[in-house]
Amino acid sequence: xxxxARTPKQIGDAIRRxxxxxxxxxxxxxxxxxxxxxTISAVESGASGTQLGTLCDILAALDLEFVIRPRTKAKPxxxxxxx
Amino acid sequence: xxxxARTPKQIGDAIRRxxxxxxxxxxxxxxxxxxxxxTISAVESGASGTQLGTLCDILAALDLEFVIRPRTKAKPxxxxxxx
DNA sequence: ATATAATATACGTTTTAACGTATAAACCGT
DNA sequence: ACGGTTTATACGTTAAAACGTATATTATAT
Numbered sequence: 001x002x003x004x005a006r007t008p009k010q011i012g013d014a015i016r017r018x019x020x021x022x023x024x025x026x027x028x029x030x031x032x033x034x035x036x037x038x039t040i041s042a043v044e045s046g047a048s049g050t051q052l053g054t055l056c057d058i059l060a061a062l063d064l065e066f067v068i069r070p071r072t073k074a075k076p077x078x079x080x081x082x083x
Numbered sequence: 084x085x086x087x088a089r090t091p092k093q094i095g096d097a098i099r100r101x102x103x104x105x106x107x108x109x110x111x112x113x114x115x116x117x118x119x120x121x122t123i124s125a126v127e128s129g130a131s132g133t134q135l136g137t138l139c140d141i142l143a144a145l146d147l148e149f150v151i152r153p154r155t156k157a158k159p160x161x162x163x164x165x166x
Numbered sequence: 167a168t169a170t171a172a173t174a175t176a177c178g179t180t181t182t183a184a185c186g187t188a189t190a191a192a193c194c195g196t
Numbered sequence: 197a198c199g200g201t202t203t204a205t206a207c208g209t210t211a212a213a214a215c216g217t218a219t220a221t222t223a224t225a226t
Contacts, residue, residue, distance in 0.1 A: 002152040006143070008135045014151040025202060039184060041204060048136030049183055051213085052091045055135060059151070060089070067150040068097040068142070069085040108172060122214060124174060132213055134183085 004072070009046030011055070016044040018062045032061040087155070092129030094138070099127040101145045115144040 003014040019029060026040040033040075035054060043050050043058060059065060086097040102112060109123040116123075118137060126133050126141060142148060 002150045005149045005151050007139055011135065011149065011151065018151075027202080036185065036187095037203075038186095038205080042183085045204085047183085048134065048139070049181095049213090050135040051131065051183065052094065052133040052135065052138060053131030054184080056090055056131075063154050064151055065154045066088045066094065067085045067152060068088050068094065068101075068147055069150060071146050071148045109174095110172080119215065119217095120173075121175075121216095125213085128174085130213085132183085132211095134213065137214080 002067075006071075007046070008048040008050060012044045012046040015058060015062065015064070018064055019044075022062065029058060029061050033057040085150075089154075090129070091131040091133060095127045095129040098141060098145065098147070101147055102127075105145065107145075112141060112144050116140040 003010070003017075005011045005014055019026070026037045026044070029035070029040050030037045033054075035057065039054065040058065043055065086093070086100075088094045088097055102109070109120045109127070112118070112123050113120045116137075118140065122137065123141065126138065
């Protein structure tokens with residue numbers, strides 16, 4: 001359930017998955033966070049230039065949080081995009 | 084040991100802690116990541132505009148990773164900056 | 167106290183995120 | 197197949213990150 005995310009792409013995927021799990025569309029997240037639907041779209045697709053404040057706002061809107069920890073030897077199942 | 088981080092400030096603190104734990108200075112992280120020492124400084128102090136790619140590069144250099152998970156009811160001990 | 171190392175800050179430049187607005191493209195359900 | 201919904205993309209604008217370079221400030225050790 002917890003999702004390892006080492007790249008912007010993985011982070012975007014985790015966000016998209018949770019958003020869908022909550023039955024929300026990008027526009028509604030945009031409303032909650034005062035970001036544009038286009039911005040949510042960019043974050044979910046893994047834009048590496050996404051700003052940290054933007055990301056934290058989206059995580060909050062989805063009731064997600066980060067944990068920072070030493071890298072684990074990847075159990076491949078937990079890492080979705082290998083390349 | 085794992086660090087909950089919901090804000091840029093908390094993320095910066097976790098990075099600084101790990102960097103020091105590894106006995107490295109900002110310049111050496113800058114060298115590894117091809118970022119300026121000044122940029123590392125900004126990230127560690129919690130600059131909310133830090134870009135995701137920048138952050139991921141620094142985490143990699145420190146052998147850290149993110150986990151994304153549903154927000155927990157905060158055990159206050161795990162959250163360092165309450166305000 | 168002083169030298170040295172480490173970190174924070176400054177200034178001008180280039181690059182780019184997020185913006186508003188709009189539309190195009192993809193994805194439903196019926 | 198079609199209409200509505202959702203997501204991706206476009207364009208010009210504004211704000212700001214990261215840059216190189218340099219220096220000021222703070223911390224650490226002797």
